[in-house]
Amino acid sequence: MARHPIPDADTAAADLLAACGLLIRRLRAESNNLELTWSQSAILSRLALAGPTSIADLARAESVKPQSMGASLAMLESDGLVERTPHPSDGRQFLFSLTAVGTEAHRRVRRSKQGWLASAMSELSDDERDDLARAAKVIARLADGDTRAS
Amino acid sequence: MARHPIPDADTAAADLLAACGLLIRRLRAESNNLELTWSQSAILSRLALAGPTSIADLARAESVKPQSMGASLAMLESDGLVERTPHPSDGRQFLFSLTAVGTEAHRRVRRSKQGWLASAMSELSDDERDDLARAAKVIARLADGDTRAS
DNA sequence: TATTGTTATACTCTATAACTATA
DNA sequence: TATAGTTATAGAGTATAACAATA
Numbered sequence: 238m239a240r241h242p243i244p245d246a247d248t249a250a251a252d253l254l255a256a257c258g259l260l261i262r263r264l265r266a267e268s269n270n271l272e273l274t275w276s277q278s279a280i281l282s283r284l285a286l287a288g289p290t291s292i293a294d295l296a297r298a299e300s301v302k303p304q305s306m307g308a309s310l311a312m313l314e315s316d317g318l319v320e321r322t323p324h325p326s327d328g329r330q331f332l333f334s335l336t337a338v339g340t341e342a343h344r345r346v347r348r349s350k351q352g353w354l355a356s357a358m359s360e361l362s363d364d365e366r367d368d369l370a371r372a373a374k375v376i377a378r379l380a381d382g383d384t385r386a387s
Numbered sequence: 388m389a390r391h392p393i394p395d396a397d398t399a400a401a402d403l404l405a406a407c408g409l410l411i412r413r414l415r416a417e418s419n420n421l422e423l424t425w426s427q428s429a430i431l432s433r434l435a436l437a438g439p440t441s442i443a444d445l446a447r448a449e450s451v452k453p454q455s456m457g458a459s460l461a462m463l464e465s466d467g468l469v470e471r472t473p474h475p476s477d478g479r480q481f482l483f484s485l486t487a488v489g490t491e492a493h494r495r496v497r498r499s500k501q502g503w504l505a506s507a508m509s510e511l512s513d514d515e516r517d518d519l520a521r522a523a524k525v526i527a528r529l530a531d532g533d534t535r536a537s
Numbered sequence: 538t539a540t541t542g543t544t545a546t547a548c549t550c551t552a553t554a555a556c557t558a559t560a
Numbered sequence: 561t562a563t564a565g566t567t568a569t570a571g572a573g574t575a576t577a578a579c580a581a582t583a
Contacts, residue, residue, distance in 0.1 A: 249516060250504040251497065252523040254414065257407040258429055259450075259530035264404065266450040269552080276573065279408055293541060300409075300416040305574050307542070312572080329541040329582045347401065354400040357529050365525050366399060372522030373402040375515050379507050380409035419575080426550065443564055455551050457565070462549085479559045479564040 257376070267353045273346045276309055277318075281335060281343040284319065289332035291324065300380075318342055407526070417503045423496045426459055427468075431485060431493040434469065439482035441474065450530075468492055 265275055273281070276299075283298060284290060290298075296306035310333055313319045318339035324330035335343065358366055415425055423431070426449075433448060434440060440448075446456035460483055463469045468489035474480035485493065508516060 246505040246508055246516075247501050249520045249523070250501040250508055252527070253508075253519055254410075254501070254504060255429070255432060256523040256526035256530065257410055258425065260404075260407055260526050261411050262429075262450045263530045263532070265551090274572065275408065279405070279412075282405060291541080300412045301573085302575065303542070304544090304576085307544095309573075324541095327541085327583075331542080351397050351400040351404070354404060354529070355396040357532075358396055358400055361525065361529075365521075366396075368518060368521045369403055369525055370399045371515075371518045372526075373399070373406040375511065375519055376406035376410050376522075377402070379504070379511075380406065380413045382413070382507075415574090424549065441564075451550085452552065453565070454553085454567090457567095459550075461566095474564095477560075477564080481565080 253376075264350065264354065268346075268350045271346050271349055272342060277313060278343070278346055278350065280306075280309060280313065281318065281339055282347070284333060284335050285340065285343055289322070289334040291330045291332060293330070295333070313339070403526075414500065414504065418496075418500045421496050421499055422492060427463060428493070428496055428500065430456075430459060430463065431468065431489055432497070434483060434485050435490070435493060439472070439484040441480045441482055443480070445483070463489070 261275070268275075279299060280295065283295065287298075292306050292310060293303050295310070296303040299306065310319060310321075314321065314333075317336055319333050320336050321331040321333050324332055358369065361369070411425070429449060430445065433445065437448075442457050442460060443453050445460070446453040449456065460469060460471075464471065464483075467486060469483050470486050471481040471483050474482055508519065511519070
């Protein structure tokens with residue numbers, strides 16, 4: 238029997254999904270008492286990376302419907318974490334960006350949230366950490382729907 | 388510059404979390420019209436793997452509170468996908484297991500859900516697929532809170 | 538026409554709190 | 561006392577449907 242056989246595509250997909258699902262739920266439980274939910278964190282992270290973005294673009298990027306993204310943004314806005322400005326040339330759109338408060342909250346939560354995982358990862362072997370780092374890039378590419386190039 | 392530098396633990400953790408979160412949301416959107424939700428699938432998968440399990444044990448395994456697991460199980464039970472039997476020796480517990488209908492539903496959904504990811508993964512290189520397969524094992528171990536052995 | 542955003546409604550998932558029954 | 565399960569309540573995330581405004 239081979240040391241590390243490459244499983245067939247279906248099994249590999251199932252394993253990956255189950256593992257990621259578990260990790261997400263585990264982390265959600267670990268960071269249950271933080272000031273931001275998982276989805277809110279994801280939105281702030283994206284705004285931090287991409288700068289001012291419309292509801293529709295955020296919804297597409299996070300794979301949710303515009304109405305759902307609108308609801309999440311409305312909450313973040315009422316909490317003063319994001320703000321909207323009218324789009325300069327398209328009268329329909331609003332561009333959302335982080336406020337100073339939002340930037341700080343994002344930084345704080347990011348630090349605590351990663352704490353648990355980073356600590357867990359610190360007990361892995363170098364090879365395993367390296368695996369994870371490379372896998373993260375591949376997973377992100379898969380999730381973006383772009384499987385064609387590296 | 389090294390070919391594949393090992394990022395520091397915090398960055399690696401952040402990348403992995405963001406990637407897994409995106410993948411989960413993407414897959415949830417792709418499989419939105421299926422007969423089971425993500426959480427329901429996870430529960431059925433676990434029952435299929437582990438056999439009859441109590442609410443408390445399921446809750447621990449999936450990192451949710453017993454009340455939340457109880458609510459999810461009540462829905463699955465009323466849909467006829469799982470059934471409960473009293474624990475043979477502990478009068479407090481119930482053991483939940485898949486019904487025939489539940490087993491079939493799980494199989495159907497599993498096939499469709501994995502379809503999208505398996506198809507996306509089929510466009511990866513062999514090395515990348517191998518990375519993902521190994522990473523899935525490591526991630527599952529991290530999520531289980533057991534980082535000590537393989 | 539197509540896209541952007543909004544409002545209204547409903548369902549699922551999850552949490553906390555308070556309770557009963559059993560170990 | 562501690563654990564298992566239940567009931568009640570609430571909030572967040574998501575979806576669909578119907579609508580108005582703009583491109």
